[in-house]
Amino acid sequence: MAKIAILERKCDGCGLCAGVCPFGAIEIAGGLAQINGGCKNCATCVKACPKQAIIKLETKTVQVDKTKWRGILVFAEVSAGKLHPVSTELIGKALELAAPLNYEVNAAVVGENIAESAEELRHFGVRTVYAYDDKALYGFKADAWAACVEDTIRLTKPSVVLVGSTLVGRSLAPRLATRFHTGLTADCTQLVLRPDSDLVQIRPAFGGNIMAQIVTQNTRPQFATVRYKVMDAPVRRSEASGEIVYRPIPKGAYDSKIKLLSSQAIPPKKSISDAEVLVVGGRGLKKQQDLEMIRELALLLGGDWAVSRPLVEKGWAGNERQIGLSGRTVRPRLIITFGVSGAIQFASCMNMSEYIVSVNTDPDAPIFNVAHTAVVGDLYEILPELISTLKEGSHERI
Numbered sequence: 001m002a003k004i005a006i007l008e009r010k011c012d013g014c015g016l017c018a019g020v021c022p023f024g025a026i027e028i029a030g031g032l033a034q035i036n037g038g039c040k041n042c043a044t045c046v047k048a049c050p051k052q053a054i055i056k057l058e059t060k061t062v063q064v065d066k067t068k069w070r071g072i073l074v075f076a077e078v079s080a081g082k083l084h085p086v087s088t089e090l091i092g093k094a095l096e097l098a099a100p101l102n103y104e105v106n107a108a109v110v111g112e113n114i115a116e117s118a119e120e121l122r123h124f125g126v127r128t129v130y131a132y133d134d135k136a137l138y139g140f141k142a143d144a145w146a147a148c149v150e151d152t153i154r155l156t157k158p159s160v161v162l163v164g165s166t167l168v169g170r171s172l173a174p175r176l177a178t179r180f181h182t183g184l185t186a187d188c189t190q191l192v193l194r195p196d197s198d199l200v201q202i203r204p205a206f207g208g209n210i211m212a213q214i215v216t217q218n219t220r221p222q223f224a225t226v227r228y229k230v231m232d233a234p235v236r237r238s239e240a241s242g243e244i245v246y247r248p249i250p251k252g253a254y255d256s257k258i259k260l261l262s263s264q265a266i267p268p269k270k271s272i273s274d275a276e277v278l279v280v281g282g283r284g285l286k287k288q289q290d291l292e293m294i295r296e297l298a299l300l301l302g303g304d305w306a307v308s309r310p311l312v313e314k315g316w317a318g319n320e321r322q323i324g325l326s327g328r329t330v331r332p333r334l335i336i337t338f339g340v341s342g343a344i345q346f347a348s349c350m351n352m353s354e355y356i357v358s359v360n361t362d363p364d365a366p367i368f369n370v371a372h373t374a375v376v377g378d379l380y381e382i383l384p385e386l387i388s389t390l391k392e393g394s395h396e397r398i
């Protein structure tokens with residue numbers, strides 16, 4: 001692909017280029033030449049410019065030998081001395097993707113005192129755990145951690161690298177993708193590995209109106225981040241397998257530009273993503289006080305409560321309670337929604353729940369496309385009835 005570009009520091013806005021352009025694609029504005037959408041890359045202006053202020057940029061497509069990149073690497077995140085559950089979810093997905101191509105699944109783990117987590121990874125079916133355990137890696141130092149994972153990637157040449165879409169993962173994955181001049185797709189909701197080893201990275205795009213399928217065709221590795229609770233967690237095997245390889249810390253990791261001056265552990269907050277039972281209120285609720293019924297039902301069912309985005313926008317709930325693309329992904333055993341229409345931005349982040357009950361007055365509400373039990377009715381009749389039935393202890397009747 002080619003593109004004509006103006007070097008602003010050289011251009012004096014003389015206008016010669018605009019005069020010679022056969023497509024009228026150059027305008028002079030603010031004393032500078034500017035290329036508009038009519039440009040056909042003919043480069044007549046490049047030759048005409050007396051200041052060499054116009055250049056033709058050519059983009060070369062790099063094509064790596066894909067056969068030299070095999071296997072799947074999972075970045076296993078350890079936070080506060082514990083393996084983040086998204087890491088094992090990713091290993092489960094990696095094993096499923098790897099099987100038809102006979103690929104190995106390996107993991108990289110970075111930090112200080114991570115031996116226990118490295119050992120734990122051996123119970124999830126990875127072939128090799130590459131571990132980087134050193135005082136210099138205490139706290140998340142993005143540059144130092146990236147140097148370690150880069151080391152594993154150079155050593156093992158994986159075709160695919162999976163990273164959790166956590167605060168750490170979202171910082172680490174782009175750094176790594178840049179180091180390898182390759183592609184990264186954030187927040188994938190589905191992954192499919194083609195027989196030719198191209199990873200189809202599926203995620204909502206354009207405000208959730210389409211599910212985009214993104215493929216990194218020419219380069220390797222293929223980086224994808226995935227949010228917590230999107231993939232199935234694999235069953236922990238009682239027998240450990242595979243091996244742990246403790247790698248020397250790459251030099252770059254000791255030269256981190258990030259200095260950790262102090263740190264303070266934030267007490268872990270209860271997250272709606274961890275709830276087994278969720279009761280959800282949507283815009284069908286008429287006033288903020290009505291959320292009390294949602295909370296009450298959640299309490300009676302031993303679960304937690306959540307909302308759709310409009311309720312957060314109204315200031316009725318904090319955004320940590322929001323389900324959806326710009327909120328959290330949830331996957332409880334039971335979810336009951338009241339007055340939620342089921343827009344794609346909401347539904348795509350809860351449709352993997354084990355059992356979905358939805359109450360809506362509109363029989364055509366899209367939420368019914370994902371609900372296992374669809375209740376067409378008024379939440380102001382159903383919700384109080386449910387609460388009083390549960391309070392009476394006669395819920396066997398429900």
Ligand SMILES: Cc1cc2nc3c(=O)[nH]c(=O)nc-3n(C[C@H](O)[C@H](O)[C@H](O)COP(=O)(O)OP(=O)(O)OC[C@H]3O[C@@H](n4cnc5c(N)ncnc54)[C@H](O)[C@@H]3O)c2cc1C
Nearest residue numbers: 282283284308309324325326327339340341343360361379
């Ligand atoms: C980029 C982007 C990101 C977004 N991210 C999110 C996100 O993270 N989370 C999210 O939720 N939304 C998100 N949205 C907004 C999303 O598109 C919807 O607007 C939103 O989910 C609608 O919320 P709702 O279902 O509560 O409200 P509505 O769509 O207004 O639905 C209310 C429903 O209540 C029903 N109802 C009304 N009265 C009653 C009653 N008495 N009893 C029973 N049912 C009743 C109605 O029939 C209706 O179906 C996002 C949008 C964009 C563009």
